[in-house]
Amino acid sequence: MAEITEVGGIKLGKLLAEGKTKQVYDVPSQPGYSILLNKDRITAHNGVRSHDLEGKATISNQTNAKVFTLLNQAGLKTAFVRTVSDDAFLARKCEMIPIEWVTRRLATGSFLKRNPGVKEGYRFSPPKQETFYKDDANDDPQWSEEEIVSAEFKVNGLTIGLNETDIMQRTSILVFEILERVWGSLNCALVDMKIEFGVDSEGKILVADVIDSDSWRLWPSGDKRLMVDKQVYRNLATVSADDLDTVKRNFLWVSEQLDKLRLKNEHLVVVMMGSAADMDHCETICKYCEDFGLNVEMRVTSAHKSTSTTLQILKEYESAWSNLVFITVAGRSNGLGPVLSGNTNYPVINCPPMKPHTMSLDVWSSLNLPSGLGCATVLYPEAAALNAAQILGLDNILVWARLRVKQLDNFVVLMLADKRLRRIRHWE
Numbered sequence: 001m002a003e004i005t006e007v008g009g010i011k012l013g014k015l016l017a018e019g020k021t022k023q024v025y026d027v028p029s030q031p032g033y034s035i036l037l038n039k040d041r042i043t044a045h046n047g048v049r050s051h052d053l054e055g056k057a058t059i060s061n062q063t064n065a066k067v068f069t070l071l072n073q074a075g076l077k078t079a080f081v082r083t084v085s086d087d088a089f090l091a092r093k094c095e096m097i098p099i100e101w102v103t104r105r106l107a108t109g110s111f112l113k114r115n116p117g118v119k120e121g122y123r124f125s126p127p128k129q130e131t132f133y134k135d136d137a138n139d140d141p142q143w144s145e146e147e148i149v150s151a152e153f154k155v156n157g158l159t160i161g162l163n164e165t166d167i168m169q170r171t172s173i174l175v176f177e178i179l180e181r182v183w184g185s186l187n188c189a190l191v192d193m194k195i196e197f198g199v200d201s202e203g204k205i206l207v208a209d210v211i212d213s214d215s216w217r218l219w220p221s222g223d224k225r226l227m228v229d230k231q232v233y234r235n236l237a238t239v240s241a242d243d244l245d246t247v248k249r250n251f252l253w254v255s256e257q258l259d260k261l262r263l264k265n266e267h268l269v270v271v272m273m274g275s276a277a278d279m280d281h282c283e284t285i286c287k288y289c290e291d292f293g294l295n296v297e298m299r300v301t302s303a304h305k306s307t308s309t310t311l312q313i314l315k316e317y318e319s320a321w322s323n324l325v326f327i328t329v330a331g332r333s334n335g336l337g338p339v340l341s342g343n344t345n346y347p348v349i350n351c352p353p354m355k356p357h358t359m360s361l362d363v364w365s366s367l368n369l370p371s372g373l374g375c376a377t378v379l380y381p382e383a384a385a386l387n388a389a390q391i392l393g394l395d396n397i398l399v400w401a402r403l404r405v406k407q408l409d410n411f412v413v414l415m416l417a418d419k420r421l422r423r424i425r426h427w428e
Ligand SMILES: Nc1ncnc2c1ncn2[C@@H]1O[C@H](COP(=O)(O)OP(=O)(O)OP(=O)(O)O)[C@@H](O)[C@H]1O
Pocket: 017, 018, 019, 020, 021, 022, 023, 024, 034, 036, 079, 091, 092, 093, 094, 095, 096, 134, 198, 208, 209, 210
């Protein structure tokens, strides 16, 4: 490639790494960041097959940006920052962990060669996790978890032990499950995929490298014969110009599909309070809802004192929204939640603002419901928002993904606390 000194108005520093499909440049103006520049090059079988493919860099850059933007929006820690030109993007500068993390939903390809007794299409549930040591000279051998831990990789000051390996395993499954949902909503089966991790200058493990049509098997309508990923190129006996054109058209189709993603479905959480005195409690609920990317609105109405208005408000929302959750906040006797619940098909979550000295009395007005009612009751604002997100996440990929990332974050926080506090204390 000709020497390049600038992309998208950003001056490039020294070339840090160059592989088969990308160059990595330092960015002198932004320490801790790098520019990844895609090449118009397609390779397979560890570089044994390799062709120039004009336009591939731009398509890869677009697919990668769409995928990583989504993962970032879900709250996942990734190296991707933003695209800076047609064929380059800005990323956190990482030292890479030399392992490929493969996640499979269906058995196919190399898995069948290594496990000849398994039929093609065998469905892994949960998804199957495999790891391969990045070593071109030895055809990227499969490694066990024990081999990864035993290697004691030191990456940007972080030693990769059992905890770090566990985090990457869980993150790989999570990335797969999010993208499987994304592709499922576009009527494509994500069969398997590969990701890589790096460690940034702060010692954080990030999903890094790229995720594009090189990274996965993708079968439209779940039909292997319709595959649109790099396997088409790998499978060719000989490679003609027409074949390369087909591969490129497939890659472009994949990138365009991602534009059709319906990420923000119409939905609303209505936080209804019996009195404006409960405002702070409701604000906290709203803040947690917004953290999950939920649309939220607050209303004040008392089911005891302004019953007909309460029901009128309910009917207004029912007429305007199909994905709707009510969170009701009423102290003392909670008429609001049960009355709403008795008059709507939409989920109602009671989150009464409890005072410690009356809590054991008041909570029963939310819990001990007349027959025919099914509202839920939680005591904490975060729990109310979580419950609403779980309901709306059934039909909203981004909300579902944020919940999934939050689960992983909870796990990581606990694991890191354990790592920090783990001490063996012996009596003499
Ligand atoms: N955020 C990042 N910071 C620094 N380096 C990165 C980052 N993301 C990816 N890289 C590295 O960029 C290099 C070039 O990528 P490329 O995919 O072209 O390599 P490759 O020929 O496939 O070889 P490899 O088998 O190492 O991936 C790789 O070594 C990759 O690990």
